[in-house]
Amino acid sequence: MKVFLHDDYSQLTQTPGHPECPERMEAIISRLPEVISPADMIMPVPASEDQLALAHEPDHVSFIKNFGEGYMDADSYIHSHTFDMASLAAGGAIQAAEYSFDNKVPTYALTRPPGHHAGSDYGGGFCYFNNVAIAAASLLKKVKKVAIVDIDVHHGNGTNDIFSYSKDILYISTHQYGIYPGTGHFKDVGRDEGEGFNVNVPLPARSGDATFDHAFDKLIIPILKQFKPEALLISFGGDAHYKDMLASLTLSSPGYLNLLAKLKEFGAEVCDNRTSILLEGGYHTQALAEVVCGTIALFNGKEFDMKYDEVMDTDGIGNEYVGKAIEVHSKYWDV
Numbered sequence: 001m002k003v004f005l006h007d008d009y010s011q012l013t014q015t016p017g018h019p020e021c022p023e024r025m026e027a028i029i030s031r032l033p034e035v036i037s038p039a040d041m042i043m044p045v046p047a048s049e050d051q052l053a054l055a056h057e058p059d060h061v062s063f064i065k066n067f068g069e070g071y072m073d074a075d076s077y078i079h080s081h082t083f084d085m086a087s088l089a090a091g092g093a094i095q096a097a098e099y100s101f102d103n104k105v106p107t108y109a110l111t112r113p114p115g116h117h118a119g120s121d122y123g124g125g126f127c128y129f130n131n132v133a134i135a136a137a138s139l140l141k142k143v144k145k146v147a148i149v150d151i152d153v154h155h156g157n158g159t160n161d162i163f164s165y166s167k168d169i170l171y172i173s174t175h176q177y178g179i180y181p182g183t184g185h186f187k188d189v190g191r192d193e194g195e196g197f198n199v200n201v202p203l204p205a206r207s208g209d210a211t212f213d214h215a216f217d218k219l220i221i222p223i224l225k226q227f228k229p230e231a232l233l234i235s236f237g238g239d240a241h242y243k244d245m246l247a248s249l250t251l252s253s254p255g256y257l258n259l260l261a262k263l264k265e266f267g268a269e270v271c272d273n274r275t276s277i278l279l280e281g282g283y284h285t286q287a288l289a290e291v292v293c294g295t296i297a298l299f300n301g302k303e304f305d306m307k308y309d310e311v312m313d314t315d316g317i318g319n320e321y322v323g324k325a326i327e328v329h330s331k332y333w334d335v
């Protein structure tokens with residue numbers, strides 16, 4: 001696995017006390033030497049404005065660029081350096097995805113700020129440009145089908161909206177029901193040509209390891225296998241972890257790795273290892289560092305000790321909700 005990382009990913013600031021803070025990246029960087037050598041790390045360059053426009057209206061790009069300073073929404077501040085930082089995150093996402101595609105090697109883009117709440121003409125929820133959507137749109141110049149699996153605890157409303165009408169991009173999201181941004185109902189399946197290609201799996205609070213395992217085995221992996229993408233992108237949020245303070249799902253660190261192992265295997269079997277992971281949220285810095293570095297170790301076939309291994313959902317607390325998504329999607333897929 002190659003890791004895409006830029007020194008400036010630790011430089012971006014929001015406002016004092018904000019959870020999307022430089023310490024997130026510093027915690028990850030402090031553990032990277034345990035799982036990867038410097039020779040396997042690549043420094044990305046910023047996305048161009050033309051590349052940002054692959055997933056955004058030009059007006060949105062100039063809005064972020066020329067905003068000045070102040071709140072974009074209640075949670076997201078724009079500083080003079082935000083446009084450059086967000087462009088650099090999008091660049092990392094594109095270059096990680098392209099590298100993976102060209103070399104058939106899994107990649108991890110350790111980018112900040114996150115992106116999945118940014119739509120074609122809006123930002124929000126700590127997101128300015130939709131990194132994964134830009135990367136997917138960039139890959140679509142080379143291939144016909146790309147799948148995005150979003151395991152952040154929040155629904156990726158921006159990614160969902162950008163590809164709502166597309167049958168070429170399969171967007172699958174697991175997220176906690178009823179929290180920010182309030183979207184991602186299981187009946188939101190995409191529109192027109194894209195109907196059936198948005199797969200939303202909202203889960204009740206306390207859902208964790210057993211529920212996710214069920215969702216992946218009965219719904220997500222079967223749909224991925226039927227869709228047969230040529231590349232797999234993973235929006236990786238560490239905030240579905242039981243240690244995270246922003247939400248109430250309860251994945252353990254081994255629970256995360258169990259899901260990533262399924263995606264790794266799928267990416268190897270179906271996509272020739274064209275698998276790229278892009279960082280979204282995750283606000284308990286130590287748990288985030290543990291699951292990110294555990295994932296890199298997994299892809300490199302290395303052991304990695306994890307201390308946040310308490311399994312809180314052993315019975316499938318959210319299986320009934322998974323069942324609702326299966327019922328809706330049995331119209332489009334053999335699930």
Ligand SMILES: [Zn+2]
Nearest residue numbers: 152153154281
């Ligand atoms: Zn999140």
